[in-house]
Amino acid sequence: MKTIKYNFDEEIYESTLDNGLKIYLYPTNKTKNFYITVSTHFGSEVMSYKKGDKKYEVTKGSAHFLEHRVMDFTKNKDAMEKINEFGSIVNAYTTYNGTNYNLFGHDNIYENMELLFDRVFKADIKKEDVENERGIILEEYNMYFDDPYFLLHNNLNQNIFQKSFIKYPVLGTKEGIETVTVDELKRLYKDFYVPNNMFIIITGNFNMDEVLSYIKEYTKNMKTKKELPKIIKPKESDEINVEYEEISLDIKEPKIIIGYKTKIPDKKTTIKYKIMINILLSNKFSSTGDAYEELNNKGIKRFDYGVEVVDEYLLIYFKASTDKVEEFIKIIEKYITNLKIDEESLERKKRGKLSSLILSFEDIMQIEDNIATEIFTYNKLINNMNDIIKSITLKEINDTGGTVNLNNKSTLKINPK
Amino acid sequence: MDYKKEKKQNYNLHLVKTDRFKELIVSVRFTKTYDKEEGAYLKLLERLIITGGTKKYKTLKDLSKELENLYRSNIYSRFFATSKNMTFEMRLVMVNPKYTEDFIYEDAFKLFKEILTSPKLKDNKWDDEIFNSEKENLIRSIQNVKESPDAYGRIRFEELFYKGTVYEENNYKNIKLFENLENKKLYEIYKRLFKDYKIDVFVIGDINEEKTKKEVENLLKDFKENNNVSNELYINLKNKNLIESKEKINTTQSNLFVGCTINNLTEEERKYKLILYNTILGTMNNSVLFVNVREKHSLCYHIGSIINRFTDTIVIDSGIDKENYDKTISLIKDSIESMKNPNVIKKLIQNAKKTLEIAYNDFYDNILKIIDYYYLNELSPWPSIEERRKIVEQITVEEICEIANKIEIKSIFLLEGSLNENN
Numbered sequence A: 001m002k003t004i005k006y007n008f009d010e011e012i013y014e015s016t017l018d019n020g021l022k023i024y025l026y027p028t029n030k031t032k033n034f035y036i037t038v039s040t041h042f043g044s045e046v047m048s049y050k051k052g053d054k055k056y057e058v059t060k061g062s063a064h065f066l067e068h069r070v071m072d073f074t075k076n077k078d079a080m081e082k083i084n085e086f087g088s089i090v091n092a093y094t095t096y097n098g099t100n101y102n103l104f105g106h107d108n109i110y111e112n113m114e115l116l117f118d119r120v121f122k123a124d125i126k127k128e129d130v131e132n133e134r135g136i137i138l139e140e141y142n143m144y145f146d147d148p149y150f151l152l153h154n155n156l157n158q159n160i161f162q163k164s165f166i167k168y169p170v171l172g173t174k175e176g177i178e179t180v181t182v183d184e185l186k187r188l189y190k191d192f193y194v195p196n197n198m199f200i201i202i203t204g205n206f207n208m209d210e211v212l213s214y215i216k217e218y219t220k221n222m223k224t225k226k227e228l229p230k231i232i233k234p235k236e237s238d239e240i241n242v243e244y245e246e247i248s249l250d251i252k253e254p255k256i257i258i259g260y261k262t263k264i265p266d267k268k269t270t271i272k273y274k275i276m277i278n279i280l281l282s283n284k285f286s287s288t289g290d291a292y293e294e295l296n297n298k299g300i301k302r303f304d305y306g307v308e309v310v311d312e313y314l315l316i317y318f319k320a321s322t323d324k325v326e327e328f329i330k331i332i333e334k335y336i337t338n339l340k341i342d343e344e345s346l347e348r349k350k351r352g353k354l355s356s357l358i359l360s361f362e363d364i365m366q367i368e369d370n371i372a373t374e375i376f377t378y379n380k381l382i383n384n385m386n387d388i389i390k391s392i393t394l395k396e397i398n399d400t401g402g403t404v405n406l407n408n409k410s411t412l413k414i415n416p417k
Numbered sequence B: 001m002d003y004k005k006e007k008k009q010n011y012n013l014h015l016v017k018t019d020r021f022k023e024l025i026v027s028v029r030f031t032k033t034y035d036k037e038e039g040a041y042l043k044l045l046e047r048l049i050i051t052g053g054t055k056k057y058k059t060l061k062d063l064s065k066e067l068e069n070l071y072r073s074n075i076y077s078r079f080f081a082t083s084k085n086m087t088f089e090m091r092l093v094m095v096n097p098k099y100t101e102d103f104i105y106e107d108a109f110k111l112f113k114e115i116l117t118s119p120k121l122k123d124n125k126w127d128d129e130i131f132n133s134e135k136e137n138l139i140r141s142i143q144n145v146k147e148s149p150d151a152y153g154r155i156r157f158e159e160l161f162y163k164g165t166v167y168e169e170n171n172y173k174n175i176k177l178f179e180n181l182e183n184k185k186l187y188e189i190y191k192r193l194f195k196d197y198k199i200d201v202f203v204i205g206d207i208n209e210e211k212t213k214k215e216v217e218n219l220l221k222d223f224k225e226n227n228n229v230s231n232e233l234y235i236n237l238k239n240k241n242l243i244e245s246k247e248k249i250n251t252t253q254s255n256l257f258v259g260c261t262i263n264n265l266t267e268e269e270r271k272y273k274l275i276l277y278n279t280i281l282g283t284m285n286n287s288v289l290f291v292n293v294r295e296k297h298s299l300c301y302h303i304g305s306i307i308n309r310f311t312d313t314i315v316i317d318s319g320i321d322k323e324n325y326d327k328t329i330s331l332i333k334d335s336i337e338s339m340k341n342p343n344v345i346k347k348l349i350q351n352a353k354k355t356l357e358i359a360y361n362d363f364y365d366n367i368l369k370i371i372d373y374y375y376l377n378e379l380s381p382w383p384s385i386e387e388r389r390k391i392v393e394q395i396t397v398e399e400i401c402e403i404a405n406k407i408e409i410k411s412i413f414l415l416e417g418s419l420n421e422n423n
Helices: A062-070 A077-086 A110-120 A127-146 A148-160 A174-179 A182-192 A210-216 A267-285 A290-297 A325-338 A343-361 A364-376 A383-391 A394-401 B035-052 B060-069 B103-117 B128-147 B149-161 B177-178 B183-192 B209-220 B267-283 B288-295 B322-338 B342-363 B367-380 B385-394 B399-404
Strands: A002-004 A012-018 A022-027 A034-040 A048-051 A056-057 A089-094 A099-105 A198-204 A228-232 A244-249 A253-262 A303-311 A313-321 A411-414 B002-007 B012-016 B023-033 B074-082 B085-095 B198-205 B243-249 B254-262 B300-310 B313-319 B408-418
Touching: A022 A210, A022 A267, A022 A364, A022 A383, A022 B198, A022 B342, A034 A110, A034 A364, A034 B254, A062 A099, A062 A127, A062 A182, A077 B342, A099 A110, A099 A364, A110 A210, A127 A148, A127 A174, A127 A182, A127 B243, A127 B300, A127 B313, A148 A210, A148 A253, A148 A313, A148 A411, A198 A303, A198 A364, A198 A394, A198 B385, A228 B103, A253 B023, A267 A290, A267 A303, A267 A325, A267 A383, A267 A394, A290 A325, A290 B060, A290 B128, A290 B300, A313 A325, A343 A364, A343 A394, A343 B085, A343 B149, B012 B209, B012 B367, B023 B103, B023 B209, B023 B367, B035 B060, B035 B074, B035 B103, B035 B128, B035 B177, B035 B183, B085 B103, B103 B209, B128 B149, B128 B177, B149 B243, B149 B254, B149 B300, B149 B408, B198 B209, B198 B367, B267 B288, B267 B300, B267 B313, B267 B342, B267 B385, B267 B399, B288 B300, B288 B322, B313 B322, B322 B408, B342 B367, B342 B385, B342 B399
Parallel strands: A022 A198, A244 A411, B012 B198, B243 B408
Antiparallel strands: A002 A012, A012 A022, A034 A099, A034 A198, A048 A056, A048 A228, A089 A099, A253 A313, A253 A411, A303 A313, B002 B012, B023 B085, B023 B198, B074 B085, B254 B313, B254 B408, B300 B313
16 A cells, blocks of 8 residues: 655555556545545547457447446346435546546445445446436436537537547437447446456545455456557547637527647646646636736626646637627737746746645545546646646746647637527 | 634624634625615625725736735625525635645735725725626626526526515516616615624634634724614415416426425424425435436436425426426326325435435535534524434434425426427
8 A cells, every 4th residue: 555645744545456456545534424436447538449459439428328327226226225225325427538436425334335336347238228328318418518608618629629539528429329239338348347447536434444455355356457448549630620610509698719729748747738828827817817807897707718638739718708709809819829927926826726735635525536537637646736836937837838829729609599 | 613603792703613624714794684676786796896906906906916825815705695684795715824824814804804895986986887897797697597597497487486475586587676786876785784784704714713803803893783684584485376387498408397385384394304305305316206207217317306494395306308298297296295105205214314414424524514504593593413413313204204295386387498309
């Protein structure tokens, strides 16, 4: 068991079992509850993969569909009854990077673990259940497509990227949901739900040694998969796909999103690169910045920006709900071309980041989420965030501002019908 | 966690000392009987008091920089209504200075006071340009509720279900009030906070009591308190017959709301048993509604129910396909009916009690829930978590069935998605 030390006396314990399954534990007495999760590195980013000599195309939305069938309590009534007896809360979610199954409880931790592990590690996927599930997933799909902000991101991703997985929502396509077969789901389960492609996180009130022994005992017969599937990602091109698009929808106020796609200069320093870009953007576009002030003075108040890493690319987006779409574009363009920061502002931004780090151990679900995100994204815990932030120099960050590819831009408008 | 209340001459001080959190929160709450027009002004003040700048920090940008300097402290303002009362809250959130630097504490309080008491004004008005821009922006935000079917459906349902009570009010319905807001009048309303309201201050975190008292006293010393709050918060709905209503909207999914009254609740039922009843009906994993509507018939993506404590009502909401309307309603009716059967409750009551256990534990992990509990308790006494834990444990199957006999569906509202599936 390895101890990973964080600032402010926080520690996370990490262990890798013989079969490759990784365990992350954060025991604490500050709460009476606990949170158990099991995750697999299989999310909707997997569009095709190779195993042996065989190449498989993955139906869009399969990872999410599989999540619905793995977390199957309709057919496992006894298990559900037990979970309910304990008053625990079970849930699951799928992202591009992976799938997470979770249980929030307060009592009977070993029985709870068994119930969750049984679902995830011993799923039984049946044809009739898959058919029944389609309706439920289509309802979920429709719910998302009624939301104009979801559409903004969804269509921007389609326009910015040529081939990347991110062109499609995590839920997949309607066609995918309607056509995915039970055989495919079974195969994906067999290929990706294996110990050396998975990890367990437990945070909250529990005895660490006993919990670890329990997990070892439970998983002792689970074998390492010698050959993990090799995910084949289509080669994304540096160029964007569509520069400009307008659509109409039954909304009250026009919506706009502008995206910039930049190739990340050095893949090894992606974390620091993303932090620096975030600081630079915050310096202009958050409430401490000139761009924010100018937008605000122009009456553009419902706007937002964000940064996402998509494989080797960085996507920066700005979105707004406003009548003054042209002015919004002008202001964004004016400030994005000059992403500089001065010494005083950099120090101030570093303090702000530090406060987020201090508060990142307040809540056991948040702690689990931080761990899961880091493992899904980087496959390791990032316990030196404080050092990374401190190490940012003025020159370095101002140089970074110049790396954003301003020509690689896509704009999407949604007009009221 | 230690709670302590002190009645000061012009405010009530509530101190919650706990080392559970690395955060410190100071929440000042001004409370008064609900008034539609005054409420509209406070809704605008909620924005202007932050974005309008102060004497020392002229712009939002200056203010934001200072907050960031204080290790990203934050100041929020919020207007909300609770039954017959309305509340204007100002909240200061900071990292406990023991993790950063000591001076943060005093400086954050200083800034908090500056924002609350020294807005940037000219001739007793906010800058006209900022006022108009925020007003226009607020009106726009209110109108945009139509873009969120769930939120829009809920307010339209509430207008129907809570007709004739304060709960039928919403900003969308009262948009005229917002269009008529005036800059000069806002200042008058703002000044009332200093003399016409009940004032409660909550400080929670690993606090130094003496230091905190000194800072709070300094913050509020020029305020006067006036107890204009309504203490009788329970409202009887007048709905006699079942009303069904539908409205079309351009979405794919439809949102269904079902309002139920629970008649002649005893105090004991209201405080303990109704919560357990509702947990079984619509909040726990295998709630009767979830199992009947979603699991057995795949009719919706979500379904749940919540209690409105001050009207003795339960509201069920679900996202459905309009084609399934009749079937869903019929299943909801069956579900409610089935709760009268002791055999149904018998199987579920222990699960529900355990589910509540988790929620009770979770209370201590949620800093804002703790403040809200003590605040509501101040307005209308409510048993503590530990009291509830003890009494809920003793509730019997028969007692839940008794509640089931008192429930009646009074309103059904469908916000009908009219897009066909191929759009």
